[in-house]
Amino acid sequence: MFGQGLEVTLWGLAGVFSVLLLFYIVVILLGKLKDKEEKEEA
Amino acid sequence: MIEKFNELFTALANNDMAAASEVGLYFLGMIVMFFIGGVLIYLAIKKDYEPALLLPIGFGAIITNIPLTNIVAGAEGEQGIFGFLYENTIANELFPVLIFIAVGAMIDFTPLFQTPFMLFFGAAAQFGIFATMLFALALGFDIAEAGAIGVIGAADGPTSIFVANAFKLDKGLVAAITVAAYSYMSLVPIIQPPVIKLLTTKEERRIRMNFKQKNVSKLAKILFPITVTVIAGMIAKESVALVGALMFGNLIRECGVLDRLSETAQKELANLVTLLLGITIGTTMTAQAFLNWDTVKIMAMGLVAFIFDTAGGVLFAKFINLFRKEKVNPMVGAAGISAFPMSARVIQKMAKDEDPMNFVLMQSVAANVSGQLGSVVAGSMILVLIGKIIGL
Numbered sequence: 069m070f071g072q073g074l075e076v077t078l079w080g081l082a083g084v085f086s087v088l089l090l091f092y093i094v095v096i097l098l099g100k101l102k103d104k105e106e107k108e109e110a
Numbered sequence: 111m112i113e114k115f116n117e118l119f120t121a122l123a124n125n126d127m128a129a130a131s132e133v134g135l136y137f138l139g140m141i142v143m144f145f146i147g148g149v150l151i152y153l154a155i156k157k158d159y160e161p162a163l164l165l166p167i168g169f170g171a172i173i174t175n176i177p178l179t180n181i182v183a184g185a186e187g188e189q190g191i192f193g194f195l196y197e198n199t200i201a202n203e204l205f206p207v208l209i210f211i212a213v214g215a216m217i218d219f220t221p222l223f224q225t226p227f228m229l230f231f232g233a234a235a236q237f238g239i240f241a242t243m244l245f246a247l248a249l250g251f252d253i254a255e256a257g258a259i260g261v262i263g264a265a266d267g268p269t270s271i272f273v274a275n276a277f278k279l280d281k282g283l284v285a286a287i288t289v290a291a292y293s294y295m296s297l298v299p300i301i302q303p304p305v306i307k308l309l310t311t312k313e314e315r316r317i318r319m320n321f322k323q324k325n326v327s328k329l330a331k332i333l334f335p336i337t338v339t340v341i342a343g344m345i346a347k348e349s350v351a352l353v354g355a356l357m358f359g360n361l362i363r364e365c366g367v368l369d370r371l372s373e374t375a376q377k378e379l380a381n382l383v384t385l386l387l388g389i390t391i392g393t394t395m396t397a398q399a400f401l402n403w404d405t406v407k408i409m410a411m412g413l414v415a416f417i418f419d420t421a422g423g424v425l426f427a428k429f430i431n432l433f434r435k436e437k438v439n440p441m442v443g444a445a446g447i448s449a450f451p452m453s454a455r456v457i458q459k460m461a462k463d464e465d466p467m468n469f470v471l472m473q474s475v476a477a478n479v480s481g482q483l484g485s486v487v488a489g490s491m492i493l494v495l496i497g498k499i500i501g502l
Contacts, residue, residue, distance in 0.1 A: 069253060073244050080240050080492060094337050098334055
């Protein structure tokens, strides 16, 4: 049972970091979007 | 009540000590649960510890232990009003999902766009979930129970309830997990500072961080909840209910054309669901279901969860600092738990205590909202991985 727990821990943590890494990429990419007004100002 | 007294007097008159002690224990359990309910109400009113939840839970714990009450189930097994509410709002996971819509409508992800790196602290501070699960396994809980207990470390009541119900745990365990999750959430200002101080030096706590204010486009804020839901759902379909509800709430906040719905979600929906959620959970706290060693262990595990969450965030920040030129104040890592905005405020206060000119609030808030995402993702991971083991 403890072995299963360790497996869940390893995969679980890896999963959380991987998903948040994807969210990080999404945030970076979306952060580059500019509103129309900003574009016009630029 | 009178029937129970009659049972007691009859047993004593007949010198039937076994029956008398059984009825005596019944009354003792009732008194202890009245006391526990009273303590929760006291903490809510006097100490302001999550009053919106602890007060209804405490009152529910009292009314459900009034002898022979039929609020949960009648004498012949028929459903009482709170039994009906439990089965149709909590056991089927309706309330946790509705709460997530409300929470999503309350979250502003702007600080995250300004300091995206903080997202990783939202992942690191979920370490407590998995560490607690291992502790729970060592204490003899089975893998589903241990997983649900670990999710107390999500510092996020609805996720704890959602996972515990998905694993179809006993009502008593769900109640203990819920009480632990909400109680420790309110104790963040007491639990986090000593753990942070233990793991950091004064110099580390005084590290200043730069913050660059930048505009975040409305389009980005609208696309964010949609993209996050799709990505999370593609990776783990089990996460759609939780992440989807959270992000739906956020979308109605950010879209700019549903202000009334957004306000309703933040106020009326959140209040109504919280009110019914608290008292319904409270009514599951019968002496028979709640007064056992498992409850004591779960309460202890809750503390372990929050300690390891905090430690995970702080140690990850210290690890990152080994490679970064621009150092991160390790205290910010501790804000990666989901207790929003309490944890961010605690970190800012600690930073100010060390150096009155140190402002880490925006970074802490960014880590804190990341923690809300991280906790939902971690809860989903537990659902997926343990769900596979137990064949859910």
